[in-house]
Amino acid sequence: MSGVCKHALKSLRPGMQNAFVIGIIVNSFNMKTIDATRTRFNNGDRGVWTFTLRDSKEDSINVTVWGSTLFVRRLTSTFHIGSVVEVINPKVLERRSEDRNEAFVPWVSSSCSLTVNEGNSLVQIHDAPTRAEYEPLLMLPIKKLTGLRTLKSIFENLEALRDQYVDTIVAVTFVSDIRNAVTRDGKSIKFRNFEAVDGSTDKVASLVLWENEWIERAALWEPKRSVLLLVDARIAYDNFKKKTLLSIARKTMITENPDIPQCTAIRNTVQCYDNDIMSGNFATPNPDTITNVMTIREISEKLNKKPKQGERVQFATILKAYVMDINVETLSPGILSIRCALCKKVIDDNRDSCMNLECPSGNGTRVPLNTISLNLKVNLKDNTGYLIGCRLSGDAAERVLGCTANEFQGMILPQRTELKWKYMLEKCDIRLHVLGPAATFPNAIYNILSIYRIQEDKDEDEDTGLVNDLVSNDF
Numbered sequence: 001m002s003g004v005c006k007h008a009l010k011s012l013r014p015g016m017q018n019a020f021v022i023g024i025i026v027n028s029f030n031m032k033t034i035d036a037t038r039t040r041f042n043n044g045d046r047g048v049w050t051f052t053l054r055d056s057k058e059d060s061i062n063v064t065v066w067g068s069t070l071f072v073r074r075l076t077s078t079f080h081i082g083s084v085v086e087v088i089n090p091k092v093l094e095r096r097s098e099d100r101n102e103a104f105v106p107w108v109s110s111s112c113s114l115t116v117n118e119g120n121s122l123v124q125i126h127d128a129p130t131r132a133e134y135e136p137l138l139m140l141p142i143k144k145l146t147g148l149r150t151l152k153s154i155f156e157n158l159e160a161l162r163d164q165y166v167d168t169i170v171a172v173t174f175v176s177d178i179r180n181a182v183t184r185d186g187k188s189i190k191f192r193n194f195e196a197v198d199g200s201t202d203k204v205a206s207l208v209l210w211e212n213e214w215i216e217r218a219a220l221w222e223p224k225r226s227v228l229l230l231v232d233a234r235i236a237y238d239n240f241k242k243k244t245l246l247s248i249a250r251k252t253m254i255t256e257n258p259d260i261p262q263c264t265a266i267r268n269t270v271q272c273y274d275n276d277i278m279s280g281n282f283a284t285p286n287p288d289t290i291t292n293v294m295t296i297r298e299i300s301e302k303l304n305k306k307p308k309q310g311e312r313v314q315f316a317t318i319l320k321a322y323v324m325d326i327n328v329e330t331l332s333p334g335i336l337s338i339r340c341a342l343c344k345k346v347i348d349d350n351r352d353s354c355m356n357l358e359c360p361s362g363n364g365t366r367v368p369l370n371t372i373s374l375n376l377k378v379n380l381k382d383n384t385g386y387l388i389g390c391r392l393s394g395d396a397a398e399r400v401l402g403c404t405a406n407e408f409q410g411m412i413l414p415q416r417t418e419l420k421w422k423y424m425l426e427k428c429d430i431r432l433h434v435l436g437p438a439a440t441f442p443n444a445i446y447n448i449l450s451i452y453r454i455q456e457d458k459d460e461d462e463d464t465g466l467v468n469d470l471v472s473n474d475f
Contacts, residue, residue, distance in 0.1 A: 005019065006022070008021075008055060009056070009059040013092065013112070015092060016092040020086065020089070021053070021114070022084070022130075023084070025085060028052075028080065028211065029051065030210075032047070034046040047065075047066070047068065049072050051079075052106050052108060053085070057140055060109050060142055061114060063090065065115075066116070066117050068118060082135075082138055083125065086125070087114060090114040090121045093115060107142065107143055109143070141255055142253050145231075147166075148167050149168050150168070151197065151200055151246075152203075153200070162236065162237065163235070164235055165235070165252075166233055167233070169262050169266055170266065171225075172195070172196050172222070172224075172227070172228060173224065174193075174223060176193040176194065191210050192214075193206065194208075198269070198270075199266065199270055202285040204285075230252055230254060270286075287431035287450045290431050292317050293317065294318070294319060295382055296321065296380070296385040303436050314434070317432050317434065318430070318432075319380065319382070323378060324379040324381050324386075328419055336372055336374060337373050338370050338371070341371045352368050372406055372409060373393065373405055375397075376391075378391075391446065391447050396448060400451045426453045428451050429453075429454055430451050431450045431451075432448060
């Protein structure tokens with residue numbers, strides 16, 4: 001490697017010759033193809049690929065690769081986020097603030113950018129013991145975090161923040177399958193939706209990934225476990241959804257499970273969330289963060305509105321209603337289920353453990369550890385309508401009934417009946433997480449997070465009429 005000198009990113013200067021840098025790829029864009037008719041010498045299609053490199057806690061730089069489509073495609077299929085690479089003899093260029101391309105790449109510390117041209121420069125794997133020094137950089141923020149915003153702050157100020165970039169840290173609660181879309185020019189592209197929360201609000205951030213690297217990495221994200229630091233997430237008006245939204249832009253830098261104190265705090269905040277509704281990757285908010293109050297009619301009206309393509313109807317609300325029934329007296333075996341204590345999957349009657357191969361109990365690497373879980377149905381009524389078959393399960397059911405699933409299992413019928421009369425004919429504050437119909441379940445799900453009796457004067461005309469209505473029902 002004669003004539004080439006190794007440099008740290010912070011020592012690079014515009015025009016520097018024979019530079020050689022080592023770093024870890026922390027962001028990668030999709031390769032783009034430029035039609036031969038648009039190239040200078042009309043000598044075949046050209047490819048371009050941009051990635052972000054860093055070699056220390058403080059230093060990072062954007063690298064652009066140019067060459068034949070074959071050359072660029074080979075590089076993008078070889079090097080990925082997390083690869084430690086050597087960039088040899090690139091052009092070292094000065095970044096200019098007026099360059100519009102700066103708006104479409106992540107923020108970096110270097111005042112330079114690197115250009116790799118086929119035939120003049122190389123990108124190759126750094127296969128040496130020192131590679132271990134670079135790997136921890138993948139989990140560090142790319143810049144100092146001086147203005148982290150909560151989702152509550154973002155959602156309350158969307159219009160004021162429009163066309164700006166924000167930094168936020170969130171926990172993943174849902175990851176969709178890979179989907180396909182067709183662009184205006186007829187090209188097929190992939191994308192993946194995901195949802196995230198931070199515990200500051202009951203609202204959920206619904207975001208879209210367009211870059212192939214992140215689409216693939218998102219397949220490994222675990223609901224309630226994977227935390228993402230989003231640097232320079234964009235707030236902009238979405239012409240398709242007709243509203244201002246938080247979004248992942250080309251400038252956005254994602255750091256998975258960042259090595260910062262806030263990561264543990266966010267993860268702990270969302271542990272009370274339930275991510276096993278109907279065995280799907282959903283998560284429900286902390287009931288204490290819910291402030292929106294709705295009637296049953298308003299809930300129904302919201303569910304009956306046709307969602308935009310790709311959107312899932314999902315919201316949390318407080319419902320002031322009467323408990324008509326809780327099916328604690330049913331003889332159905334489904335009222336109690338056995339679940340794996342580790343992955344929360346339901347265990348079939350004829351098996352000792354879950355069949356989840358990603359779970360230590362399911363794949364046999366540790367002794368099965370199972371728990372009993374309550375699965376109740378609750379009927380509700382207010383002066384605008386009924387909600388039949390609401391779900392009350394798991395820890396929420398135990399908190400509402402005031403007993404564990406094991407204690408419930410040992411009760412005789414009169415004891416179980418007594419449990420529901422804590423709430424029967426009483427007006428209650430009910431925290432609900434509502435999910436509209438989806439491919440995995442044809443009907444809406446009303447998941448009860450908590451029930452508290454409301455202490456108030458029962459002599460009000462409206463409430464008195466409703467109570468009399470309830471008493472006339474045959475429970």
